[in-house]
Amino acid sequence: MSPGHPTLASLLGATGYETAMCGKWHCGFLPDFSPTKSGWQEFFGNFAGGVDYFSHVSIDSARPDLYEGGIRVPQIVRWPGVIGQRQVTGVPMVAYDWFPTLLELAGTRPDPAHPTDGVSFAPYLLRGGDVPQRDLFWRMRGQGALRRGDYKYHSALNGGTVVESLFNIADDQREMANLATREPAVLADLKAAWQKVNTGLIPYA
Structure with a gap:
């Protein structure tokens, strides 16, 4: 990924947030590419990318890949005083939905030249809005x-x-x-x- 491409970190950084990334980097090799070249101020993790930190709890471990057992994992959201406790929902949300969701929560938007694939769940999470409908x-x-x-x-x-x-x-x-x-x-x-x-x-x- 080009270091000049807008990222969650660069967009949040432009509004005054401090950013750090913990995990795996899959978007290019050193020395030309790294999290700190793409907006993250600090990085703690693995540059090789292919590291599995967790054992996935699947619906059917014998059928991985794009069956539900290969793509469905639990997700936990915690924001004391903002999101109510002990709620459970079966609404599916994918990783790229967090990009516009977090930007909206921070009071900013995606770069108009680089529209996001995801949709913001902020109205649903915070105000009980309708579940975003999309494929x-x-x-x-x-x-x-x-x-x-x-x-x-x-x-x-x-x-x-x-x-x-x-x-x-x-x-x-x-x-x-x-x-x-x-x-x-x-x-x-x-x-x-x-x-x-x-x-x-x-x-x-």
């Missing part, structure tokens, strides 16, 4: 997935053949019942939405 997109080599509401489209390359599935995650978190033949119109809509996003991304080598 959730994933891809990795040989697999793709898109979730819209309770439905999830999944495709996987298996022995040279693409196998497509449709699941209702609200009723079937373990993704055992493929609804592709029962609800072909939903499958087609979600597949088309996945392909539209995918065509705008850099292809895998």
Whole structure:
């Protein structure tokens, strides 16, 4: 990632916040790229990127990758005096949603020249606003997935053949019942939405 590209750190830093990063850096190698070249004032972690600090608690550990067992992890939010205690929700939120959420909480916005892929959950978290409605997109080599509401489209390359599935995650978190033949119109809509996003991304080598 170019050091000049806006980041959460650079945008927060411009409003007066002090920033530090703890974790893994995946966005380029030293000496040309580093967290401190991309807005973070301090960095504590690993520059190699590929380090797993935790054992993921999955829904079905035998089915990783873009099934729910490979992408769903618990998330804890704590803000005493602002967010109420002991609340539980099944609303899905992905990592890139935190970018606009934290910027809104800090009183700033993304760089208009670099719109974010995520949406802000600040109204939902703080004021009980409506849950943002949007598609959730994933891809990795040989697999793709898109979730819209309770439905999830999944495709996987298996022995040279693409196998497509449709699941209702609200009723079937373990993704055992493929609804592709029962609800072909939903499958087609979600597949088309996945392909539209995918065509705008850099292809895998």
